[in-house]
Amino acid sequence: xxxxxxxxxxxxxxxxxxxxxxxxxxxxxxxxxxxxxxxxxxxxxxxxxxxxxxxxxxxxxxxxxxxxxxxxxxxxxxxxxxxxxxxxxxxxxxxxxxxxxxxxxxxxxxxxxxxxxxxxxxxxxxxxxxxxxxxxxxxxxxxxxxxxxxxxxxxxxxxxxxxxxxxxxxxxxxxxxxxxxxxxxxxxxxxxxxxxxxxxxxxxxxxxxxxxxxxxxxxxxxxxxxxxxxxxxxxxxxxxxxxxxxxxxxxxxxxxxxxxxxxxxxxxxxxxxxxxxxxxxxxxxxxxxxxxxxxxxxxxxxxxxxxxxxxxxxxxxxxxxxxxxxxxxxxxxxxxxxxxxxxxxxxxxxxxxxxxxxxxxxxx
Numbered sequence: 001x002x003x004x005x006x007x008x009x010x011x012x013x014x015x016x017x018x019x020x021x022x023x024x025x026x027x028x029x030x031x032x033x034x035x036x037x038x039x040x041x042x043x044x045x046x047x048x049x050x051x052x053x054x055x056x057x058x059x060x061x062x063x064x065x066x067x068x069x070x071x072x073x074x075x076x077x078x079x080x081x082x083x084x085x086x087x088x089x090x091x092x093x094x095x096x097x098x099x100x101x102x103x104x105x106x107x108x109x110x111x112x113x114x115x116x117x118x119x120x121x122x123x124x125x126x127x128x129x130x131x132x133x134x135x136x137x138x139x140x141x142x143x144x145x146x147x148x149x150x151x152x153x154x155x156x157x158x159x160x161x162x163x164x165x166x167x168x169x170x171x172x173x174x175x176x177x178x179x180x181x182x183x184x185x186x187x188x189x190x191x192x193x194x195x196x197x198x199x200x201x202x203x204x205x206x207x208x209x210x211x212x213x214x215x216x217x218x219x220x221x222x223x224x225x226x227x228x229x230x231x232x233x234x235x236x237x238x239x240x241x242x243x244x245x246x247x248x249x250x251x252x253x254x255x256x257x258x259x260x261x262x263x264x265x266x267x268x269x270x271x272x273x274x275x276x277x278x279x280x281x282x283x284x285x286x287x288x289x290x291x292x293x294x295x296x297x298x299x300x301x302x303x304x305x306x307x308x309x310x311x312x313x314x315x316x317x318x319x320x321x322x323x324x325x326x327x328x329x330x331x332x333x334x335x336x337x338x339x340x341x342x343x344x345x346x347x348x349x350x351x352x353x354x355x356x357x358x359x360x361x362x363x364x
Contacts, residue, residue: 002342022130024320086121146267146310179233271307
C-alpha cells in the first residue's frame with residue numbers, strides 16, 4: 001500500500017510540477033566555404049559563438065534590454081551550462097563514422113567539421129510557455145550569433161585602419177625621400193649628358209640605377225633607368241594616396257557603425273542598419289571613383305554574408321515540439337520512496353517491540 005501510494009504521489013508530482021521540454025531544429029542549409037569565409041556555420045565558428053552567447057545574454061539582462069517577459073529565460077541563457085544542455089549541434093560525421101571511414105583521409109576533412117543542424121531546447125511549466133521559450137532561444141541564438149560576427153568584423157576593420165594608416169604614412173615618407181634622391185640623380189645625369197654629348201650609346205640590357213656597377217654604363221642608359229625608377233616611385237605614392245582615401249572612407253563608416261553596435265544587440269537588425277549606412281556613404285561618392293568605392297564593396301560583401309548566414313542559412317523546417325518527459329521516472333521514484341519509508345517504519349517498529357520485550361523479560 002505504501003509503494004502504491006508513493007507511486008500515485010510521484011505521478012501527481014510529475015503531472016502538476018513537471019515541466020515541458022520544447023525542441024526546435026535549425027537546419028544549417030548553407031554550404032560552408034572556409035577559404036572565403038562564406039556559407040553556414042562550421043565547428044570552429046559555432047564553438048566561438050557558443051562561448052560568447054552567455055556573456056551577450058548577461059549583458060542584455062544587465063542593460064535591461066531583454067524582451068518583455070523573457071528576463072528569466074535570458075538569465076538562464078547567461079549560464080554556459082544552459083547552452084551545453086540546450087544547444088546540440090549535429091555533425092555530418094559522428095565519431096563512429098570517422099573511425100569507420102578513417103582510411104579515406106583528406107576527403108573527409110571538411111565533412112568532419114560540417115554541421116547539419118542545431119537543436120535548441122527550452123523548458124517551462126506549460127506547453128505554450130515552453131514553445132515560446134524555445135522560439136525566443138532560437139531567435140537569440142541567430143540574432144546574437146550575427147551580432148557577435150558583425151562585431152568581430154567591425155573591430156577588425158577598426159584595428160586595421162589604425163595600424164595600416166601608420167604603416168602607409170611610413171611608406172609615403174620613405175618613398176618621398178627616395179624620390180628626392182632619384183630626381184637629384186636624374187638632374188646630375190642630365191648635366192653630365194650635356195657635358196659629354198658624345199656618350200649617347202645605350203646598353204641593350206636592364207639596369208638597376210642603385211646597382212654599384214650602374215655608374216659605368218652609358219649616361220643615356222642611366223638616365224632611362226633613373227627615370228623609370230622615378231615613375232615607379234610616383235606610381236607607388238599614388239597608390240598609397242588612394243589607400244589613405246580608402247582608409248578615411250572606412251573610418252567614416254566605423255564612426256557611425258561602432259556606436260550603433262554598442263546599443264543594438266540584434267545582429268540581423270544591425271546588419272540592416274550597416275547596409276543602409278554603407279549605401280548612404282556610397283551615394284555621396286562620385287560614381288566613377290571606383291577606387292574610393294572598393295572598401296565599401298568589401299564591407300557590403302562581408303555584412304551580406306553574415307546576414308544571409310543567420311537569416312537564411314539557419315532555418316527551422318518544422319514547427320517546435322513540446323513534451324513532458326519523466327513520467328516513468330517520477331512514478332518509479334515515488335514508488336521506491338514509499339516502499340523505502342514503509343520498510344523503515346516496519347523495521348523501526350520491530351526494533352522497538354524487541355527492545356520492550358527484552359526490557360520486560362529482564363530480572364528484577
